[in-house]
Amino acid sequence: MLEVDGLVKAFGGFRAVDGCTLRVGKGEILGLIGPNGAGKTTLFNLVAGALQPTLGTIRFLGEDITTLPTDARFHKGLVRTFQIPHEFHNLTARENLMMVPPRQPGENLFANWFAAGKVRAAEDAVRQKADDTLAFLELTHVADERAGNLSGGQKKLLELGRTMMTEAKLVLLDEPAAGVNRTLLRKLEEKILILNRERGYTFILIEHDMEMIEKLCAPVVCMAEGKVLIQGDFHTVRSDSRVLEAYLGETPTAVEREAAEHDPRVEDLREQELHREDL
Numbered sequence: 001m002l003e004v005d006g007l008v009k010a011f012g013g014f015r016a017v018d019g020c021t022l023r024v025g026k027g028e029i030l031g032l033i034g035p036n037g038a039g040k041t042t043l044f045n046l047v048a049g050a051l052q053p054t055l056g057t058i059r060f061l062g063e064d065i066t067t068l069p070t071d072a073r074f075h076k077g078l079v080r081t082f083q084i085p086h087e088f089h090n091l092t093a094r095e096n097l098m099m100v101p102p103r104q105p106g107e108n109l110f111a112n113w114f115a116a117g118k119v120r121a122a123e124d125a126v127r128q129k130a131d132d133t134l135a136f137l138e139l140t141h142v143a144d145e146r147a148g149n150l151s152g153g154q155k156k157l158l159e160l161g162r163t164m165m166t167e168a169k170l171v172l173l174d175e176p177a178a179g180v181n182r183t184l185l186r187k188l189e190e191k192i193l194i195l196n197r198e199r200g201y202t203f204i205l206i207e208h209d210m211e212m213i214e215k216l217c218a219p220v221v222c223m224a225e226g227k228v229l230i231q232g233d234f235h236t237v238r239s240d241s242r243v244l245e246a247y248l249g250e251t252p253t254a255v256e257r258e259a260a261e262h263d264p265r266v267e268d269l270r271e272q273e274l275h276r277e278d279l
């Protein structure tokens, strides 16, 4: 579905992404992990079209999209979730979903004037789709609530819902677990799995929460210093010494080592490793 070849993004003399080659197959939920500054978000920005690569190519469904603008990629079904924009906080959850479909007939002045009935029918269809999406996400009870008043987890579900209002094929999720409580996290995971297994969505998911990566993602790709370090199943990647080294830093100073020792992500990796050994 997605083929990234030799991708480089240089900021001045520094390469945030440094020769990335990656394949994402249809129906996968690919987990992208790596320490801070590994280049994950920059890679997302390149794939979504928010940044132009210095070198390399990106193909989506067999088509070279390297120079296509973001909205053209969006129309092809390559969708990145974004935090709900600040100016949308005063809109209700339902209205936030209804804003998504591009080129609504209601936006066209002449269509409004000449075909008011048609516009109303289209708006009714969009409203219905928004209500179906809210029902799927179990957010019907907050349909008329201002988006700004929703909890962190509800906002994440709504962001996922915005991708369901389009014909999304590949969805890029940037840290979906961040700021979400455990209960809503389980719900978010469940919805991602249903969208993947029953509705054919492919996902790339950047995440520091290793539990979520383990539950949802195959394959897992670990990036470090702008490069793909390793790709494989969660257990293979987790137990690869290069991955642990990347999280700890190759030649850490005493202070850095002390900080890394207490990094919750490293503790998380270690804990899971010990748990695996127990088994």
Ligand SMILES: Nc1ncnc2c1ncn2[C@@H]1O[C@H](COP(=O)(O)OP(=O)(O)OP(=O)(O)O)[C@@H](O)[C@H]1O
Pocket (backbone or CB within 6 Å): 011, 015, 016, 034, 035, 036, 037, 038, 039, 040, 041, 042, 043
């Ligand atoms: N616009 C920019 N100009 C200069 N340097 C940048 C720019 N954007 C990112 N970088 C640098 O590129 C590197 C990779 O950043 P990026 O945000 O892609 O990492 P990341 O893997 O997503 O990290 P995190 O997990 O902390 O979000 C970092 O060193 C960052 O400071």
